[in-house]
């Protein structure tokens with residue numbers, strides 16, 4: 029910058045510049061060298077410190093969310109009593125009724141981030157519990173800060189990797205004994221009951237199963253620790269030779285979609301999907317995925333797989349997203365263009381990224397400022413989350429024949445027990461309970477709760 033004018037004299041405008049600059053420098057020094065804990069900004073407290081998105085350090089961090097919204101964030105629980113604290117962020121898989129910040133203060137917003145499986149916490153599928161929160165960021169598009177597309181890293185992720193030719197895929201089947209269908213899953217006994225379905229499917233179509241579930245084949249030696257390297261090129265090359273991938277979620281819920289579905293699209297294999305009933309909304313085009321729920325039975329699904337397996341033209345119609353212009357879903361395109369956060373297959377952020385945790389933190393910070401501004405204007409702002417932000421249906425067995433077998437499904441029982449907990453936790457909070465670790469005093473089964 030030129031502070032001295034060409035004539036060698038200092039003009040008025042330049043003097044202003046100098047003062048402005050001094051002002052900035054003073055503010056900058058202040059920000060760099062002053063202990064941020066002395067700032068009078070609202071504090072956001074991360075209740076489960078493992079997800080606090082600030083370099084693993086729990087102490088107060090200054091965050092500037094733009095538009096005059098500045099906050100402090102921390103995961104040190106003693107800030108619960110800090111009068112500056114205005115919001116608490118809970119992590120869905122780790123919010124427990126015996127570990128809530130009670131008694132609830134009227135000026136504390138409770139906020140929830142839940143990008144993991146609904147089966148991790150079915151309390152969140154019950155209105156009584158969900159309505160304790162103000163703002164949410166979940167896999168459901170109805171939440172305030174939706175994370176639905178977290179595993180669709182970009183449009184290029186879907187389009188750019190060249191698929192193995194159908195000819196090569198067929199040759200693997202003919203000459204090397206590959207099955208047409210791949211399954212890799214090591215988490216059995218899950219809420220979607222997927223293994224029961226896959227086991228029945230296997231009666232009608234060959235499936236190579238490399239994971240611990242229904243294991244019938246070993247991965248090549250170099251990929252035995254595949255759990256850690258699902259994104260390695262070697263692994264992707266290997267699975268790309270399969271014509272179909274079973275991509276069954278561990279729990280069924282609207283908009284809960286994970287990386288196994290997107291990975292199949294990435295490598296150019298047809299996903300056979302069990303999960304979100306509205307999965308088509310997020311797919312590259314109308315013909316990208318085979319949805320198991322569209323078939324009467326595993327046998328019907330197997331017949332369709334055989335049909336595609338023997339008909340290369342029909343098979344390749346499912347891989348149109350790999351061709352120019354193959355992404356016709358404008359909802360998906362617009363969504364990805366306007367999404368402010370980024371996620372990556374490796375899971376680790378790249379520099380300059382807004383990841384979804386930082387993004388939600390700023391969303392909450394902005395809401396705190398909106399609320400306090402509204403209070404000044406004497407209008408009362410109130411927002412409560414509802415079941416559409418996090419709710420998922422009661423789990424059931426995955427096939428008709430399986431649901432006829434005697435005895436309650438384990439996950440149905442879990443779901444109902446969590447409902448009891450949800451109602452009990454709500455009672456505890458609403459009645460002004462002050463010691464969450466005494467949750468057991470409030471814990472009743474739902475029917476008794478209703479009588480009260």
Ligand SMILES: *[C@@H]1O[C@H](CO)[C@@H](O)[C@H](O)[C@H]1NC(C)=O
Nearest residue numbers: 311312313314315356357358
């Ligand atoms: C899917 O097909 C329907 C009707 O055939 C059409 O209206 C819709 O635009 C298609 N959607 C996409 C994403 O191609």
Ligand SMILES: *[C@@H]1O[C@H](CO)[C@@H](O)[C@H](O)[C@H]1NC(C)=O
Nearest residue numbers: 402403404405406407408409
């Ligand atoms: C704010 O609202 C309250 C109640 O509605 C009213 O009594 C008060 O006068 C209002 N204050 C201002 C500054 O408008």
Ligand SMILES: *[C@@H]1O[C@H](CO)[C@@H](O)[C@H](O)[C@H]1NC(C)=O
Nearest residue numbers: 159160161162409410411412
């Ligand atoms: C936050 O949610 C609680 C519980 O539903 C509610 O009582 C409170 O009014 C909400 N706060 C705001 C500012 O909306």
Ligand SMILES: *[C@@H]1O[C@H](CO)[C@@H](O)[C@H](O)[C@H]1NC(C)=O
Nearest residue numbers: 170171172413414415416417
């Ligand atoms: C639930 O929340 C959504 C989104 O915040 C809102 O559009 C909807 O009206 C709410 N539903 C009810 C029943 O309050």
Ligand SMILES: *[C@@H]1O[C@H](CO)[C@@H](O)[C@H](O)[C@H]1NC(C)=O
Nearest residue numbers: 462463464465466467468469
């Ligand atoms: C809360 O309850 C637990 C378990 O009963 C007890 O150990 C603890 O001291 C109580 N805390 C307070 C602050 O009263």
